[in-house]
Amino acid sequence: MTIGRDTTQNMAKDTVMENLAQAITAHPDLPMGQAIAIEQAEISFKAGMNYGIWLFAWWKDGVQYVGTSGRTLKEALKEIEDSDAK
Numbered sequence: 001m002t003i004g005r006d007t008t009q010n011m012a013k014d015t016v017m018e019n020l021a022q023a024i025t026a027h028p029d030l031p032m033g034q035a036i037a038i039e040q041a042e043i044s045f046k047a048g049m050n051y052g053i054w055l056f057a058w059w060k061d062g063v064q065y066v067g068t069s070g071r072t073l074k075e076a077l078k079e080i081e082d083s084d085a086k
Contacts, residue, residue: 049080 023039024032057064057073064073 046080050077053077053080 020036023035027035027038030038053066053076054073057066057076059065065071066073066076
């Protein structure tokens with residue numbers, strides 16, 4: 001399969017549709033527009049957290065660390081992903 005413009009657009013459409021479905025099922029008591037706005041805010045917040053942690057990461061011996069506790073970037077990002085799933 002080749003990845004071209006059409007494939008990328010279809011992948012983006014699929015992602016948007018999944019996000020819409022997730023927003024509506026996560027907030028069935030809200031109007032659709034408000035549910036979508038909440039879901040988009042949560043997605044944007046998570047992306048900002050990941051980006052901020054990535055910016056703060058530093059390298060040592062080929063491994064990226066975050067902070068001073070010895071936590072790797074990969075561990076920190078996984079922790080955010082896991083806390084989001086709860």
